[in-house]
Amino acid sequence: MPKAPEFHLNDYLFWVLASLIVFLAIVIGVLFRTLMVLIRLEKGEDVEEEREAVDIFKTLKLTDNVPIEKEVDVMLDHEYDGIRELDNSLPPWWKYLFYATIIFSVIYLVRFHITGSGQLSIEEYTAEMQAAAEAKAEFIASAGEMISEENVTFLADQSSITLGQSIYAGNCATCHGQLGEGGAGPNLTDDYWIHGGGIKNVFKSIKYGIPSKGMIAWQSQFNPEQMQKVASYILTLKGSNPPNAISPQGEIYVEEEIPTE
DSSP: OOOOOOOOOOHHHHHHHHHHHHHHHHHHHHHHHHHHHHHHHHTTOOOHHHHHHTOHHHHTTOOOOOOGGGGGGGEEEEEETTEEEEOOOOOHHHHHHHHHHHHHHHHHIIIIIISOOSOOHHHHHHHHHHHHHHHHHHHHHHHOOOOOTTTOOBOOSHHHHHHHHHHHHHHTHHHHOTTSOOSSSOOSSSSEESSOOHHHHHHHHHHHOBGGGTBOOGGGTSOHHHHHHHHHHHHHTTTOOOTTOOOOOSEEOOOSOOOBO
């Protein structure tokens, strides 16, 4: 049985998850402190200091605004419709984030375009496609030959024919007769075939069914090896001349040679 592909945690995903964990820890901490303040407030205790402590804007210094009583010092001269503008400084978080993008861009440039230690998008895509192709080849090799209507072969060994006969008797005989003489389905013992004879055509008919004639697709019931054995058994019925065979249907199919394995 092929092994499931192993999961590898790359550096990028690691740092994303680490950053997310840190962020969630900060949020949980702030929410916990806020909850404690609400509990103390419910008890009627003085919580002014704690209230200021849980003010996230003050705690993390997310703004750099001047106090209201000092706004006159940073008020600009122009006025529009009674509205004045304040010359406040940019928020510290915004400046730090801008500085971080500069540092990131330098590191990115050095790693991906100067030293070449990192993979660009097209290189990652190529590597992943190659890894996928190798994984597919390994799966096919470990799973054995993938039998399809393109490469199926006739099985002549008695064990395969016997198993195919057993499957046929339990599933196909209802319509095609116990001996292949036909009934609701066509006669399988003569040289005439509606959808083509030979191992590949018979395998295909079994696999996909003939919905217009009421025959289901057996690929949902049987694996490729089982369908191969049923198709091989059906081909052995040719010329058996069972009693009560129905009239031929379709066209004569002559196969030059039946390959065996």
